[in-house]
Amino acid sequence: MTAATMKPRTAARRWWIYAPMTLLAVFFLFPIVFMVTASLKTDHQIFADMDSLRAFLPVGEIGLANYAAVFERVPFWRFLANSVFVTACVTAFGLVVNSMCGYALARMRWKGRAVVFGFIIATLILPFDTTIVPMVYLVANLPWIGFEGLRPVLEIGWLNTYHVQIIPFIVNAFAIFLFAQYFSSLPKGLEEAAAMDGAGWLRTYWRIIVPLSKPVFATVTILTVVTSPATWNAYLWPLMTVQSEELRPVMVGVQYFFQLDTDWGEVMAYISMITIPMVAVFIAFQRAFIRSIAGAGMKD
Amino acid sequence: MAIARTGKIPAPGSARVAERRSSAATARTRRGGGDFQRNEQRAARAFALPGIILLLLFVIGPAVVSLAMSFTNARLISPTAPEFIGLDNFRRAFTEDALFGESIGNTFLFAALVVPIQGGLGLVLALLVNQKIAGRNFFRTVYFLPVITSMVVISLLWRFLYQEDGLVNSALSMLTAGAYAGQAWLSNPSTAMGAIVVMSVWQGVGFHMVIWLAGLQAIPEEVYEAGELDGATPWQRFWRITLPLLKPTSVFVLITITIAAMSLFVQVDIMTDGGPLGSTSTIVYQIVQKGFQQQQIGYAAALSLIFFCIVLAMALVQRRLTRERDQP
Amino acid sequence: MQRRELMKLAAASGGAALAGPALAACSSGGSSDGTLLLWTHTAGNDAELGVTDQIIEAFNAGQDAYTAERESFPQDAYNDTVNAAALSGDLPDLLTVDGPNVPNWAWAGHLRPLDVPSETTDKFLPTTLGVFQDQLYSVGHWEAACSIFARESVLEAAQVRIPTMDEPWSREEFDEALERIAADTGHRWAIDLSTADIGEWYPYAFSPFLQSFGGDLLDRTTYLSAEGALNGPEALAWGQWFQRLFAEGLANPESPIGAEEFLQGDAAMTYMGNWGALQAMEQFDDVLFLPPPDLGTGPRIGGGSWQWAPTSAADAEGANAWMETALADEFVAEFANRTGLIPATEAAAELTEHYGPDGDLRMMMDYSRAYAVLRPETPAYAVIASVFTQYAGDIIHGGDVQQTLDAAVAEIDADIEANAGYGF
Numbered sequence A: 001m002t003a004a005t006m007k008p009r010t011a012a013r014r015w016w017i018y019a020p021m022t023l024l025a026v027f028f029l030f031p032i033v034f035m036v037t038a039s040l041k042t043d044h045q046i047f048a049d050m051d052s053l054r055a056f057l058p059v060g061e062i063g064l065a066n067y068a069a070v071f072e073r074v075p076f077w078r079f080l081a082n083s084v085f086v087t088a089c090v091t092a093f094g095l096v097v098n099s100m101c102g103y104a105l106a107r108m109r110w111k112g113r114a115v116v117f118g119f120i121i122a123t124l125i126l127p128f129d130t131t132i133v134p135m136v137y138l139v140a141n142l143p144w145i146g147f148e149g150l151r152p153v154l155e156i157g158w159l160n161t162y163h164v165q166i167i168p169f170i171v172n173a174f175a176i177f178l179f180a181q182y183f184s185s186l187p188k189g190l191e192e193a194a195a196m197d198g199a200g201w202l203r204t205y206w207r208i209i210v211p212l213s214k215p216v217f218a219t220v221t222i223l224t225v226v227t228s229p230a231t232w233n234a235y236l237w238p239l240m241t242v243q244s245e246e247l248r249p250v251m252v253g254v255q256y257f258f259q260l261d262t263d264w265g266e267v268m269a270y271i272s273m274i275t276i277p278m279v280a281v282f283i284a285f286q287r288a289f290i291r292s293i294a295g296a297g298m299k300d
Numbered sequence B: 001m002a003i004a005r006t007g008k009i010p011a012p013g014s015a016r017v018a019e020r021r022s023s024a025a026t027a028r029t030r031r032g033g034g035d036f037q038r039n040e041q042r043a044a045r046a047f048a049l050p051g052i053i054l055l056l057l058f059v060i061g062p063a064v065v066s067l068a069m070s071f072t073n074a075r076l077i078s079p080t081a082p083e084f085i086g087l088d089n090f091r092r093a094f095t096e097d098a099l100f101g102e103s104i105g106n107t108f109l110f111a112a113l114v115v116p117i118q119g120g121l122g123l124v125l126a127l128l129v130n131q132k133i134a135g136r137n138f139f140r141t142v143y144f145l146p147v148i149t150s151m152v153v154i155s156l157l158w159r160f161l162y163q164e165d166g167l168v169n170s171a172l173s174m175l176t177a178g179a180y181a182g183q184a185w186l187s188n189p190s191t192a193m194g195a196i197v198v199m200s201v202w203q204g205v206g207f208h209m210v211i212w213l214a215g216l217q218a219i220p221e222e223v224y225e226a227g228e229l230d231g232a233t234p235w236q237r238f239w240r241i242t243l244p245l246l247k248p249t250s251v252f253v254l255i256t257i258t259i260a261a262m263s264l265f266v267q268v269d270i271m272t273d274g275g276p277l278g279s280t281s282t283i284v285y286q287i288v289q290k291g292f293q294q295q296q297i298g299y300a301a302a303l304s305l306i307f308f309c310i311v312l313a314m315a316l317v318q319r320r321l322t323r324e325r326d327q328p
Numbered sequence C: 001m002q003r004r005e006l007m008k009l010a011a012a013s014g015g016a017a018l019a020g021p022a023l024a025a026c027s028s029g030g031s032s033d034g035t036l037l038l039w040t041h042t043a044g045n046d047a048e049l050g051v052t053d054q055i056i057e058a059f060n061a062g063q064d065a066y067t068a069e070r071e072s073f074p075q076d077a078y079n080d081t082v083n084a085a086a087l088s089g090d091l092p093d094l095l096t097v098d099g100p101n102v103p104n105w106a107w108a109g110h111l112r113p114l115d116v117p118s119e120t121t122d123k124f125l126p127t128t129l130g131v132f133q134d135q136l137y138s139v140g141h142w143e144a145a146c147s148i149f150a151r152e153s154v155l156e157a158a159q160v161r162i163p164t165m166d167e168p169w170s171r172e173e174f175d176e177a178l179e180r181i182a183a184d185t186g187h188r189w190a191i192d193l194s195t196a197d198i199g200e201w202y203p204y205a206f207s208p209f210l211q212s213f214g215g216d217l218l219d220r221t222t223y224l225s226a227e228g229a230l231n232g233p234e235a236l237a238w239g240q241w242f243q244r245l246f247a248e249g250l251a252n253p254e255s256p257i258g259a260e261e262f263l264q265g266d267a268a269m270t271y272m273g274n275w276g277a278l279q280a281m282e283q284f285d286d287v288l289f290l291p292p293p294d295l296g297t298g299p300r301i302g303g304g305s306w307q308w309a310p311t312s313a314a315d316a317e318g319a320n321a322w323m324e325t326a327l328a329d330e331f332v333a334e335f336a337n338r339t340g341l342i343p344a345t346e347a348a349a350e351l352t353e354h355y356g357p358d359g360d361l362r363m364m365m366d367y368s369r370a371y372a373v374l375r376p377e378t379p380a381y382a383v384i385a386s387v388f389t390q391y392a393g394d395i396i397h398g399g400d401v402q403q404t405l406d407a408a409v410a411e412i413d414a415d416i417e418a419n420a421g422y423g424f
Helices: A011-038 A043-049 A065-073 A076-107 A113-123 A128-139 A163-169 A173-184 A190-196 A201-212 A214-227 A236-241 A250-257 A264-299 B002-006 B014-030 B034-069 B088-096 B098-129 B136-148 B151-161 B167-175 B192-217 B221-229 B234-245 B247-262 B266-271 B283-293 B297-326 C002-012 C016-024 C046-062 C078-087 C099-108 C118-122 C152-157 C171-184 C201-213 C233-247 C260-264 C274-283 C316-326 C329-339 C346-350 C362-371 C381-396 C401-418
Strands: A143-148 A151-156 C035-040 C067-072 C094-098 C129-132 C135-139 C146-151 C189-192 C267-273 C287-290 C301-303 C306-310 C372-374
Touching (some): A011 B098, A011 B192, A076 A163, A076 A173, A076 A201, A076 A214, A076 A250, A076 A264, A076 B034, A113 A173, A128 A236, A128 B034, A128 B283, A173 A214, A173 B034, A201 B034, A236 C078, A250 A264, B034 B297, B088 B098, B088 C401, B098 B136, B098 B192, B098 B283, B136 B192, B151 B167, B151 B192, B151 B266, B192 B247, B221 B234, B234 B247, B247 B297, B266 B283, B283 B297, B283 C381, C035 C316, C046 C067, C078 C099, C099 C381, C146 C301, C171 C233, C189 C260, C201 C233, C201 C381, C233 C381, C233 C401, C301 C362, C329 C346, C362 C372, C381 C401
Parallel strands (some): C035 C094
Antiparallel strands (some): C146 C267
């Protein structure tokens, strides 16, 4: 580890390491501290404190009234459950579909491979906003097998469902690219060794490749949960394809506070509440992530 | 054949793949081959199929429709059918729409600033939190916090912070003991883009810190030990050992930041609406503005196509550059 | 209709395969099983939702043929929600629509003409009726009116005359008042214009100043061009006047949404809608709601707010029946009582606390009747609003006024031409 060689040996040395790190921490924390303290204040107090250090301190008229108001205005638990469900599905299905596709591209020989890879790279560039209109039209006309009791029925249109929020976002060109890149860096000969033992492709993939590739699975998970416009941050798509309030995700709820007049304290309370689960995911996840990388360090 | 194909993968280590593949081929021959190869073909298609189907349906399909629309006067809503108008939309984009030209410039400016700043600061942060010191997990989490806060929310917050009597000015005035008077950062055409750059780096850098960190931790310790034996200073070790070994990571960081930077939209939409005087208008902002606000979806599709071509060209250039450096 | 056009397009472009199942689907959201689906833009706004729910309850209890249900959406992306629903054939039976969008949605085929007796609608303020090409599409329960919020004590301290409807401030007087207030009182800004509110606020709040100067967003004799109206000498005078407010530091180019600067005491006055009036009265005990200045052709304010309209997918009878229930004076009054907005009928005004003959917000009704101008009633309004917002922003930030206005005109005219005049 590089760290071993840089171990702080003296108090002065420690000072030189912690001082910049703490300054940076302040820089990264201050808007978030502002958000949380503002969530405890009335609007009048927020604006009155805006130009001084008081903005970061829970001073003046403070209380949890904004949090109570959030529950009155938004079906918070419902939205939260929807977002957790959609995010979990997009991430889980995405890991399977994208990693298998990446595996086929990186380590198997087949006709059409080059063409497919070229297309995938090209689609990396398309921002979602530019194709959203044809997408709406498409999902409104896709078939789906629904059930009336136990009898399966063919339904047309995916609007107003969970799956319209999930299926279109499972495949992710960027994730495929990451998987392919990582798999191609694994040592050669893994498949041959497995084949000698009589393992098929699927088993090889599942028993040998996946366990060796924890870091890339971890990276793609963070990437999907945190940055995909279809998971925790989903906003415009659900508003265009999901009409029922019961199916809406958390980010749509933010706009419930920007109606005729805006209550900033409630906005801050709500966004603090929807940010906390992400912080929890990261803290829990960060350890596994670092550990899996440390484990993978042995691979070469 | 195999080498030519693997050459398409713009990843470091592709040479290794080629190597592996040729030796795999030998192994296959030994096992008496044809069946296995057919099996591999079939297995590969089965592996890739779900991804390909979803990609065709939800990414390429809509993109093709969008491509077709770029040659029409299609409206978001309208009682009349779209008509084919040839290259009119493109002529308009390049000759009449001055703001679009400006937006291309702004987008490049943003990318040119954000890519090095965010990439570099991310590496610095990664080096800091890679030390074996108490509290490093705390610092990692703190630096990563903005990434997990929604960009919409972050933009709303920073809009407050950048006001004339906002916290950024209060902080600057405190640091300079009152010498600095402060200004409304987002309403001045010469500072608005800079303000968005700072805020975007602040939001995104934690993510790249984690990526750099992953790269740093993948470097085996023995490499450094060897360096230490040679009597290299920490600074030399960083330049001669760490940095070259981070090359694969840096390609990844470069690509991710570039793509995100070229798609700049949310910050602009919430903080400045493209103003003041068009100084923060970007390509994607214009696409959304024209397609949704002004309902000119055909024209927006044409702008999307132009955007696609620009980024594709950049990607090809980047790939060419990183490839050349691959070769000894 | 829209579906079919896009279908052709998809087919022409080889995208037919992916949209294939569309041929089988022709369902629409408006249902025929006796359920009336209502969409509102008021998610999270309990006051307005509460009244809507009262109407629904009364309607469902009053007859057996239909059951009304509502779904509410956030206002921010409401137009996108509705346009997407129209695109996918999923419109509800009735929806709320912002007044200036009525022509655009009627033209696109989202809305169906409203068929209620004229005795019901005659008593409504004219600006609460959504009309496109002589056809009524929508009716609103309430209207809003902007006025100048100011504190009596501040005006007195600055020795500024308090204007009346009979004698509003002239342009010179208004300018002088702003300067004197800025100089003589301790306020950072003379007037708060809530410039950070980008939605519909710019055309709604600022284009009436332009109209008071004698300019307009569009030449309303033809509805085919903005030439002359938006870039003539009157418009130029407006632009220069408006720009000066910011250039001379009388108003903040970055003032937060919702008159916050005024409420905080940072700005001496604000130009604000009456939905902010109750809060202002709570904050200050001497707040006045003054008529806007006469900048040349008389004071002007924006008219036309959110209204109810049946959609093209609606069950016509059910939708009309619902509208008749909804437009009763008691509900009009209820909206005004809960939200502080202006009741759309005189009879309802009598029933309200603030808008009765002696009500403390009565003047808002007078302002609305006397000064309200509708935004141009054309499908081109979607483009006009977006273009005006962008270029008014440029003027605020110091752009060359004539060049800016010319560019705005060019964009608006090009769009009208590209749409063959939108039927005018």
